Amino acid sequence: MSGIYIHIPFCRKACRYCDFYFSVSLQYRDEFVNRLVEEIRIKGALNPGVSLDTLYLGGGTPSVLTISHLEKILEAINRYYSFRDNPEWTMECNPDDLDYNTVKKLKQIGFNRLSIGIQSFQEKDLKIMRRSHDANQAEASVRLAAEAGFSNISIDLIYGIPEQTTREWKQNIERTLLLPISHISAYHLTFEPGTVFDHWRKRGRLTPVTEDESVEKYRILRKALLSAGFEHYELSNFAREGRVSEHNMLYWSGFPYLAFGPSAHSFDGEKRSWNISSLKAYMEGVAAGKNFSESEKLSIREQYHDYLITSLRTRWGCDPVFMEKQFGPEFSGHFEKEARSYIEIGSMYRSGGRVAIDPNHWLITDHILRALFMD
Ligand code: SF4
Structure with missing residues (x-):
């Protein structure tokens, strides 16, 4: 399996917790799309x-692009790449960018999966996080996406x-479960270095929740x-009717993927490469035919x-x-030795030749991983 990720580096507002690469200045969208098509x-x-197998437009906020921008990108993708029958084509959207006509058009141009960034249905959460939408817009966007055929x-x-x-968290879940x-x-909120939230945390303006609250x-x-x-x-991640994210499964299964756009990471099975995290330098690099990415071969x-790290986050776990075969007996032997004690206490289990962490113990995944790593 393999897929394509495209990073759209624009957002309407900067959410206070976010450390992805994006710009809130939308004036370079046309030029960016031209350079992106060139990179493709x-x-x-x-x-x-x-x-x-998959195409995923993430960001940033892909839905800040116009339909003609998206058509241009998809035309380039279709011209230079081929896909299996019925591939998964996902686009990340923010609720305030979606109206019925836009969503209908997204379906017509080829997307068959939408990932909508809602984050919370509590106005106070949306406000403190500085999201660009309110709770009613969030709910309405999902309903109209379903009405438009998604x-x-x-x-x-x-x-x-x-x-x-x-109580508010429970209300969020209840409201979520009413949606199609x-x-x-x-995701649990993290305080990433350089974000406003992290700055506020350091100054005592925000207090992270306790571990007990997180677990609850x-x-x-x-x-x-x-x-x-x-x-x-x-x-x-949770899925109904087997609708797991096929694209994210590529990452979690160690399959290769190609990525385009500033800050986007590619993986070919052995080598990781990433484009520069600067819109300006990316566009100049593509235009001048200069190098705009770096890479490293993994040991x-x-x-x-x-x-x-990737496989043990999933319920399928890893394959000893x-x-x-891939890493040699030294690594598989170390894994077997260290995993045994976790299997004995029920934190991990074997099934169908694979070894996985019991989902009830996923909160201690980092702790288990540290033991399984090779120094
Ligand atoms: S919309 Fe998404 S990518 Fe943009 S700042 Fe907010 S969380 Fe980050």
């Missing part, structure tokens, strides 16, 4: 005949927002979604660690036979 063409020539809709939620009560969605990504909210989430028929298939140890 250049890399397409290097990868002839590749048949892809049957594969995902929404993002955030928990662990300072001062969000357990098949997928939920629920995670358990509430998991219980409610499992009862509603969702499968908890990855630490932060076997790094490949082993990456494989564990694959590890022996």
